[in-house]
Amino acid sequence: MAHSGERSWGVYVTDVVTLKDVAAAAGVHVSTASRALNPETRSVVNVNTAGRVLEVAERLGYRPHPLARGLRTNRTLTVGMVVPDLMNPLFPPIYAGADAVLGDLGYSVLVSSDDDDSAKARSVIVALLERRVDGLILASAHCDFVIPTRQRKVPTVLVNRSSASNEFPAIVGDDHAGIALVVRHLISLGHTDIAHVAGSQDLSTGLARRQAFVESMNRDGLDANPELTVEAGAFRTEEGRAACDHLLDSGEDFTAIVAANDLIALGCYDALAHRGISVPGDVSVTGYNDMTFVDRVAPPLTTVAVPYQEMGGAAARQLLDLLAGEVGVGPPYPPMRLAPELVVRESTAPPPAS
Amino acid sequence: MAHSGERSWGVYVTDVVTLKDVAAAAGVHVSTASRALNPETRSVVNVNTAGRVLEVAERLGYRPHPLARGLRTNRTLTVGMVVPDLMNPLFPPIYAGADAVLGDLGYSVLVSSDDDDSAKARSVIVALLERRVDGLILASAHCDFVIPTRQRKVPTVLVNRSSASNEFPAIVGDDHAGIALVVRHLISLGHTDIAHVAGSQDLSTGLARRQAFVESMNRDGLDANPELTVEAGAFRTEEGRAACDHLLDSGEDFTAIVAANDLIALGCYDALAHRGISVPGDVSVTGYNDMTFVDRVAPPLTTVAVPYQEMGGAAARQLLDLLAGEVGVGPPYPPMRLAPELVVRESTAPPPAS
DNA sequence: TGGTAATCTGCGAACGATTGTAGATCCAAG
DNA sequence: CTTGGATCTACAATCGTTCGCAGATTACCA
Numbered sequence: 001m002a003h004s005g006e007r008s009w010g011v012y013v014t015d016v017v018t019l020k021d022v023a024a025a026a027g028v029h030v031s032t033a034s035r036a037l038n039p040e041t042r043s044v045v046n047v048n049t050a051g052r053v054l055e056v057a058e059r060l061g062y063r064p065h066p067l068a069r070g071l072r073t074n075r076t077l078t079v080g081m082v083v084p085d086l087m088n089p090l091f092p093p094i095y096a097g098a099d100a101v102l103g104d105l106g107y108s109v110l111v112s113s114d115d116d117d118s119a120k121a122r123s124v125i126v127a128l129l130e131r132r133v134d135g136l137i138l139a140s141a142h143c144d145f146v147i148p149t150r151q152r153k154v155p156t157v158l159v160n161r162s163s164a165s166n167e168f169p170a171i172v173g174d175d176h177a178g179i180a181l182v183v184r185h186l187i188s189l190g191h192t193d194i195a196h197v198a199g200s201q202d203l204s205t206g207l208a209r210r211q212a213f214v215e216s217m218n219r220d221g222l223d224a225n226p227e228l229t230v231e232a233g234a235f236r237t238e239e240g241r242a243a244c245d246h247l248l249d250s251g252e253d254f255t256a257i258v259a260a261n262d263l264i265a266l267g268c269y270d271a272l273a274h275r276g277i278s279v280p281g282d283v284s285v286t287g288y289n290d291m292t293f294v295d296r297v298a299p300p301l302t303t304v305a306v307p308y309q310e311m312g313g314a315a316a317r318q319l320l321d322l323l324a325g326e327v328g329v330g331p332p333y334p335p336m337r338l339a340p341e342l343v344v345r346e347s348t349a350p351p352p353a354s
Numbered sequence: 355m356a357h358s359g360e361r362s363w364g365v366y367v368t369d370v371v372t373l374k375d376v377a378a379a380a381g382v383h384v385s386t387a388s389r390a391l392n393p394e395t396r397s398v399v400n401v402n403t404a405g406r407v408l409e410v411a412e413r414l415g416y417r418p419h420p421l422a423r424g425l426r427t428n429r430t431l432t433v434g435m436v437v438p439d440l441m442n443p444l445f446p447p448i449y450a451g452a453d454a455v456l457g458d459l460g461y462s463v464l465v466s467s468d469d470d471d472s473a474k475a476r477s478v479i480v481a482l483l484e485r486r487v488d489g490l491i492l493a494s495a496h497c498d499f500v501i502p503t504r505q506r507k508v509p510t511v512l513v514n515r516s517s518a519s520n521e522f523p524a525i526v527g528d529d530h531a532g533i534a535l536v537v538r539h540l541i542s543l544g545h546t547d548i549a550h551v552a553g554s555q556d557l558s559t560g561l562a563r564r565q566a567f568v569e570s571m572n573r574d575g576l577d578a579n580p581e582l583t584v585e586a587g588a589f590r591t592e593e594g595r596a597a598c599d600h601l602l603d604s605g606e607d608f609t610a611i612v613a614a615n616d617l618i619a620l621g622c623y624d625a626l627a628h629r630g631i632s633v634p635g636d637v638s639v640t641g642y643n644d645m646t647f648v649d650r651v652a653p654p655l656t657t658v659a660v661p662y663q664e665m666g667g668a669a670a671r672q673l674l675d676l677l678a679g680e681v682g683v684g685p686p687y688p689p690m691r692l693a694p695e696l697v698v699r700e701s702t703a704p705p706p707a708s
Numbered sequence: 709t710g711g712t713a714a715t716c717t718g719c720g721a722a723c724g725a726t727t728g729t730a731g732a733t734c735c736a737a738g
Numbered sequence: 739c740t741t742g743g744a745t746c747t748a749c750a751a752t753c754g755t756t757c758g759c760a761g762a763t764t765a766c767c768a
C-alpha cells in the first residue's frame with residue numbers, strides 16, 4: 001500500500017496510505033488505530049498507544065478515505081444547495097456564506113442550478129439525494145412539490161424563501177422592514193403619491209414586498225392607492241419596463257416608484273427615460289437588493305442592501321443544528337428574518353414643486 | 355432492507371433499495387444483478403435475466419450507492435473546481451459551462467474559492483484531493499507551486515489561465531485577438547495616441563493583454579509609446595483609477611485608453627470625470643470582459659465579450675478526455691484560445707478635432 | 709454416447725473504514 | 739491462591755459495490 005513515496009514539503013507523501021498501514025506501522029490492530037484516531041473513542045485506548053498511533057499517522061500523512069468512512073457511517077459530509085441560477089449575483093454570496101461555515105466543519109457544498117424550472121428542480125434534488133448528501137439548502141423557488149417525498153428524511157433548510165407551511169426552517173431577508181425603510185425614506189423626502197412595481201406574485205419575495213408596501217403606506221397614514229401598484233411578471237428589467245409603462249399609461253399621478261428589486265427599478269429607468277421623465281427630478285425610484293454596479297448606473301440607485309452572505313451562513317448553522325439532531329423544537333419553524341439596510345444614492349430626491 | 359415504503363409519484367419508493375434487494379427480487383445473485391445493470395458487462399449475462407433484473411431494478415427504484423461504488427472502483431464521479439472568488443461575476447459562467455457538460459455524464463462539480471490567497475489555494479486543492487475528486491479544473495491564479503506535488507496523478511486542466519510550462523491543458527480567452535479588436539476599433543475611429551492601463555503583471559491575463567497591446571499597435575504601424583502604458587496593481591476599480599491618475603499626471607497626450615478589464619476602465623471613468631474630461635468626447639475608453647451592467651453605466655462601455663461559459667464547457671470536455679485516458683498527446687499542451695467578440699457601445703468615439 | 713467448447717451464473721474476496729463483542733492482561737481484595 | 743473488576747486490545751462483521759474465478763448448464767460435433 002504505502003510505497004513509492006515522493007519527497008515534497010519535507011514530508012514523505014505516499015500515493016495513498018490507509019488505516020491498515022498506520023496500524024501496521026504502529027504495531028496495533030486497525031480497529032485500535034481507528035479508535036485512537038477518532039477523538040470520540042480515543043479515551044478507550046491506552047494513552048501511550050494512542051499517542052503512538054497519532055504520531056505514526058501524522059508521519060505517514062494518513063487521511064481517512066471519505067468513501068469508506070461514509071459507506072460505513074452513512075454520512076458523506078456533503079450538503080447540497082439548490083439555487084435558481086448561480087449567474088444571478090444574489091446567489092454566490094449565499095453560497096459563500098454557507099460554504100464558509102460548513103467548510104470549517106469539514107463539509108463540502110454541492111451546488112446545483114435549476115434554471116427556475118420545476119422539472120429541473122426536481123431532478124437536481126433527486127440527483128443530490130442519490131449522492132447521499134447529508135442535508136439540503138434550498139434557495140430555489142420551485143421545489144414545494146418535491147419536498148413531501150423522499151427528502152422528508154433529509155434535514156433541509158430554506159434560504160431567501162419560505163414555505164407557507166413553515167415545514168422547514170427558513171432564513172429570509174426581512175422584506176417588511178426593507179420596504180418600510182424605503183417608504184419612510186420617500187415619505188421623509190416629502191412624497192405622498194408613491195407607486196409600487198411589484199415582482200412576480202408567485203414568489204414569496206414578490207408577495208411579501210407587495211404586502212409590505214401597502215402596510216407601510218397605511219401605517220404611515222398614506223392610503224396606498226391600488227391603482228398605483230402594478231405587477232411585473234418577473235424580476236427582470238424588461239418586465240419592469242413594461243409594468244412601468246402600464247403605470248404611466250394609466251394616467252395616475254405619482255412622484256416616486258418603489259420597485260420590487262433592482263432589475264425592475266432599472267426597467268423603470270428605461271420606461272421613464274423613454275418618455276423624457278427625469279430621475280430623480282420628476283420621479284424618484286428605489287430598488288431592492290443593492291446588486292453590484294447599481295451604484296454606477298445613471299443615476300446611482302437608492303436601494304436596500306440585503307445581507308445575503310449572512311443569510312447563507314445562518315442557513316448553514318441552522319442546518320448544522322438539524323444535523324446534530326437538535327430535536328428541540330421541530331416544525332413549524334417560524335422563518336428567521338435578517339435585517340436589511342437602506343442605501344441612499346441619487347435616484348431619490350424631494351418631489352418636484354407642483 | 356427494502357421495507358417501509360411510501361407511495362408517491364405512483365411508484366413504491368423505499369428508503370433505500372440495494373443491489374441485494376434487486377438480486378433477491380429477481381432471483382439471481384448480486385453479482386449477476388450487478389453485471390446486468392452495468393451496460394459494459396451486460397452482454398455476459400443472459401438476455402432474459404438481464405431484462406428481468408433491469409425491470410425489477412426499475413420497479414424497485416434501485417439507485418447504486420455512490421460511495422460503495424466509488425470505494426470499489428476508486429472513482430467518485432466528482433471533479434473539483436478552484437476559482438479565486440465565486441462572487442466575481444467572471445466565474446459563475448465558467449462554472450455553469452463546466453457543470454453543464456460534466457453533469458450530463460453524471461459528474462458533480464465541487465467548487466472552492468481560494469480568495470486569491472496562495473495558502474488557501476493549496477489547502478483547498480488538498481481538501482479536494484482528499485475528497486478523492488477524479489479531476490481538477492483550476493481557474494485560480496495561485497496554484498503553481500502545488501501542482502508539482504501529489505496532484506500529478508490527478509487529471510487537471512486550467513481555465514482562464516495558463517501555466518508557463520504548458521504542463522496542463524489550458525482553455526483561455528484569446529487576449530491577443532481581443533486586444534487587437536479594440537485597438538483596431540480605436541484606430542478605425544481615427545485614434546493614434548492610445549494609452550494602456552495594464553492589469554497586474556503577475557497574472558497571465560495581465561501580461562498577455564499588455565503584450566498584445568504593444569504588438570497590435572506596432573502591427574498597425576503606430577509605435578506604442580512606452581510612456582502611455584501604466585500598470586494597475588490589481589484588476590480593480592480603485593487601482594484603475596490610481597493608474598489613470600498617474601497617466602494624466604505624466605502630461606503625455608492621448609485620446610484613448612485601452613483598459614485591461616472593465617473594472618479598471620470604470621476606474622478610468624472616475625479619474626477622468628474627476629478632472630472634467632469627458633468620455634468619449636475628450637478621450638475614449640475600452641474595457642475587457644463585458645461584465646454584467648457595464649452596458650448601463652454612463653457612458654455604456656465599449657468592451658470585449660469573452661465566452662466564459664464556452665470556456666468552462668471546453669475545459670470540462672478536455673478534462674473528460676483526460677479522464678477517459680486519452681493518452682494521446684501528453685504534455686506539453688498548447689493552450690486552447692477561444693475567440694472573443696468586440697462590443698461597441700458609447701464610450702468610444704472619434705478623437706476630438708484638435 | 710462421450711468429449712469439448714461456449715455460454716451463463718454463483719461464490720467470495722476485495723475496497724477502507726467503524727464498531728459490537730469477546731478475550732487478554734493486570735491489580736487488588738477476599 | 740482465587741476471584742472480580744478494570745482496562746485495554748484483537749477479532750470479525752458490516753456498509754454496497756465490482757470483478758476474477760470456478761462451476762454448471764447447454765449445445766454441438768465426432
